[in-house]
Amino acid sequence: MDHALEKKFPVNAKDYKLYEEIGEGVSATVYRALCIPLNEIVAIKVLDLEKCNNDLDGIRREVKTMSLINHPNLLKSHCSFTNDQNLWVVMPYMAGGSCMHIMKSAYPDGFDEPVIAILLHEVLKALVYLHGQGHIHRDVKSGNILVDLKGAVKLADFGVSACMFDTGDRQRSRNTFVGTPCWMAPEVMQQLHGYDFKADIWSFGITALELAHGHAPFSKYPPMKVLLLTLQNAPPGLDYERDKRFSKSFKELVGTCLVKDPKKRPTSEKLLKHPFFKQARSVNYLSRTILHGLTPLGDRFRILKEKDAAILEQNKALYEDKEQLSQKEYIRGISEWNFNLEDLKRQASMIQEDVDDDSKDSSIKREWQEDLLQGERLSPERSGLSNSASNDEDGYGGLHDLGSSLNSFPIKPLQALKGWFDVGEDDQNASTPSWKGSVSDSEEQLPEKSSSKYALDNIKEHHIESATMSTDSKTDRSEGLSQHDAQSAKQDPKELMGEWERDDLQRKCKSDNCSGQPSNWQKGDIGRFSNIEDASNGAVIQCKGRFKVTSTDLLPKGSASGFTTPNPAMRSILPSLNSILQQNAMQREEILKLMKHVEQMTDKQSETFDLISNELLQAPPATAKEKELQSLAIHLQQINESLNEDLHKHRTRNAQLEKHISDLSNQK
Numbered sequence: 001m002d003h004a005l006e007k008k009f010p011v012n013a014k015d016y017k018l019y020e021e022i023g024e025g026v027s028a029t030v031y032r033a034l035c036i037p038l039n040e041i042v043a044i045k046v047l048d049l050e051k052c053n054n055d056l057d058g059i060r061r062e063v064k065t066m067s068l069i070n071h072p073n074l075l076k077s078h079c080s081f082t083n084d085q086n087l088w089v090v091m092p093y094m095a096g097g098s099c100m101h102i103m104k105s106a107y108p109d110g111f112d113e114p115v116i117a118i119l120l121h122e123v124l125k126a127l128v129y130l131h132g133q134g135h136i137h138r139d140v141k142s143g144n145i146l147v148d149l150k151g152a153v154k155l156a157d158f159g160v161s162a163c164m165f166d167t168g169d170r171q172r173s174r175n176t177f178v179g180t181p182c183w184m185a186p187e188v189m190q191q192l193h194g195y196d197f198k199a200d201i202w203s204f205g206i207t208a209l210e211l212a213h214g215h216a217p218f219s220k221y222p223p224m225k226v227l228l229l230t231l232q233n234a235p236p237g238l239d240y241e242r243d244k245r246f247s248k249s250f251k252e253l254v255g256t257c258l259v260k261d262p263k264k265r266p267t268s269e270k271l272l273k274h275p276f277f278k279q280a281r282s283v284n285y286l287s288r289t290i291l292h293g294l295t296p297l298g299d300r301f302r303i304l305k306e307k308d309a310a311i312l313e314q315n316k317a318l319y320e321d322k323e324q325l326s327q328k329e330y331i332r333g334i335s336e337w338n339f340n341l342e343d344l345k346r347q348a349s350m351i352q353e354d355v356d357d358d359s360k361d362s363s364i365k366r367e368w369q370e371d372l373l374q375g376e377r378l379s380p381e382r383s384g385l386s387n388s389a390s391n392d393e394d395g396y397g398g399l400h401d402l403g404s405s406l407n408s409f410p411i412k413p414l415q416a417l418k419g420w421f422d423v424g425e426d427d428q429n430a431s432t433p434s435w436k437g438s439v440s441d442s443e444e445q446l447p448e449k450s451s452s453k454y455a456l457d458n459i460k461e462h463h464i465e466s467a468t469m470s471t472d473s474k475t476d477r478s479e480g481l482s483q484h485d486a487q488s489a490k491q492d493p494k495e496l497m498g499e500w501e502r503d504d505l506q507r508k509c510k511s512d513n514c515s516g517q518p519s520n521w522q523k524g525d526i527g528r529f530s531n532i533e534d535a536s537n538g539a540v541i542q543c544k545g546r547f548k549v550t551s552t553d554l555l556p557k558g559s560a561s562g563f564t565t566p567n568p569a570m571r572s573i574l575p576s577l578n579s580i581l582q583q584n585a586m587q588r589e590e591i592l593k594l595m596k597h598v599e600q601m602t603d604k605q606s607e608t609f610d611l612i613s614n615e616l617l618q619a620p621p622a623t624a625k626e627k628e629l630q631s632l633a634i635h636l637q638q639i640n641e642s643l644n645e646d647l648h649k650h651r652t653r654n655a656q657l658e659k660h661i662s663d664l665s666n667q668k
């Protein structure tokens with residue numbers, strides 16, 4: 001137990017001497033300071049209450065949480081008090097600073113795996129405790145992981161944390177859009193069913209990637225773009241090629257956390273049992289490695305601040321015309337971002353078409369490769385289209401779904417995008433999130449039965465104070481993998497399928513296709529058109545729209561009559577060629593349909609879109625109705641963009657398939 005916690009810290013500003021600045025957040029500046037009567041160095045977070053007028057509730061929450069928590073891996077405050085218009089929060093000084101600062105100043109490409117294992121292990125222990133107490137942290141990221149010089153790791157910043165057992169307004173806060181975009185779970189962005197502890201598991205996975213690469217996926221993009229990329233793309237992960245230096249078990253851990261369906265993510269307790277953490281050494285290792293030889297925190301912070309200022313200066317000219325733009329937010333790409341229309345306007349103005357760097361990022365690359373490997377089968381990220389592909393009469397199933405989603409816009413803005421994200425079956429069936437329901441409902445979402453029971457007692461008695469129960473006993477309780485978890489792990493191995501297994505599956509898929517076995521999707525459709533016998537007779541084996549594929553297309557160029565008995569080698573390759581041709585033709589057809597539909601939609605609606613969005617975006621919203629309309633306009637634009645991106649992907653895939661065919665023909 002930290003000895004300092006037992007000391008009585010004075011609650012008067014004159015008892016502290018502020019030294020240099022060591023950190024800065026959206027709402028506060030943090031200083032190294034001396035507590036004069038105790039002769040102890042502390043950190044003091046100074047919040048300007050006048051500037052935080054609209055978030056006093058959040059501040060109150062943070063201070064309360066910080067004073068009540070009691071876990072070695074959580075940053076507890078010594079005390080807090082007001083000083084003029086400021087709130088001072090006195091905390092232990094974490095001389096190593098945040099992991100983000102350490103990376104920025106000394107490890108720009110991220111840490112090595114042994115270091116990451118320790119950091120994640122310590123943070124996860126904090127999450128197990130928090131979740132057991134009924135709290136969601138909601139802002140897990142390297143900037144909030146603080147380290148002291150001995151290597152102690154503490155998760156900080158409860159500014160946006162939420163308690164699962166609050167009622168009324170506080171409960172509604174779990175339907176709000178808080179956190180930091182790059183680390184934010186899709187369900188938090190979507191605002192469909194609310195969210196729970198699992199949102200922290202997603203952020204934990206993103207933090208793992210951040211520690212591995214030195215930055216979070218999509219960190220260079222403005223929040224609006226991050227939102228779209230997170231919702232539309234396959235989850236990011238460690239790449240097989242690029243991340244060779246990391247173990248299979250680390251890749252698997254990340255894959256387990258970054259599953260879009262929160263129900264399929266493990267609880268923090270379950271995650272703590274992941275084999276990856278077997279390698280986690282004692283925290284002393286950090287002091288011998290990443291903390292060794294670091295310059296004092298204040299100096300590091302000053303240098304980083306100067307660098308940031310220089311970048312801002314450089315970019316000033318670029319963004320001059322976008323007067324309202326918060327450049328600082330953009331460059332950091334990490335700060336808390338509430339789903340607010342002013343932000344959207346600002347951020348939307350910054351969106352560029354390139355997805356260059358992060359498209360090189362593993363997630364997009366993997367999605368792309370997966371699409372290629374699996375042929376026509378569309379990525380689940382676009383399930384609105386793909387699910388309907390096989391039984392869709394007009395081929396517009398996804399678009400129809402989208403249309404019907406649009407009707408629900410005024411009620412749930414982001415719901416309109418449903419069907420374009422991989423909302424799991426469970427999600428679609430679920431009517432309300434479990435935490436919204438009765439007490440027994442909420443139990444299901446809790447990390448462990450004993451924890452939930454404990455937490456439920458909390459609700460009954462409204463005693464958040466009980467959070468300060470003995471750390472040791474809490475830790476003990478949370479150590480054991482619950483029976484339920486162990487069983488569900490056995491019963492549903494898919495649930496634990498990580499990136500590695502997914503890659504294996506893809507490889508398998510690839511080899512299946514090469515052997516001429518059509519995928520499920522193809523099997524159904526081949527029947528609709530023709531069979532291999534037709535091909536050998538030179539008949540039209542496929543006729544869709546203006547595309548006709550005949551078997552002569554498949555025959556060797558040298559064959560005069562175009563009708564020879566294929567040798568065994570040819571025989572084996574014909575089904576592949578046939579299947580590819582069919583895919584190709586069908587893809588062309590689908591692209592044409594999409595293009596036609598988009599053109600129609602664009603013709604009819606673009607004027608309306610422009611009108612609505614331009615007019616509405618100009619004027620600040622006066623009424624709730626106007627706000628809804630603004631949301632509608634913005635989301636229609638997003639959908640438009642999604643459609644265009646899909647179209648583009650189809651085109652590219654088509655080109656790839658054509659190239660594949662010509663390669664195969666050349667080989668022949």
Ligand SMILES: Nc1ncnc2c1ncn2[C@@H]1O[C@H](COP(=O)(O)OP(=O)(O)OP(=O)(O)O)[C@@H](O)[C@H]1O
Pocket residue numbers: 022023024025026027028029030043045075091092093094095097098101143144146156157159334335336
């Ligand atoms: N106790 C501490 N010891 C050392 N450094 C600290 C301490 N507390 C905070 N910092 C530094 O100050 C930075 C900002 O603090 P904090 O995250 O609490 O502010 P904030 O306004 O809540 O930030 P944000 O909302 O952007 O996360 C941290 O990222 C960290 O680098």
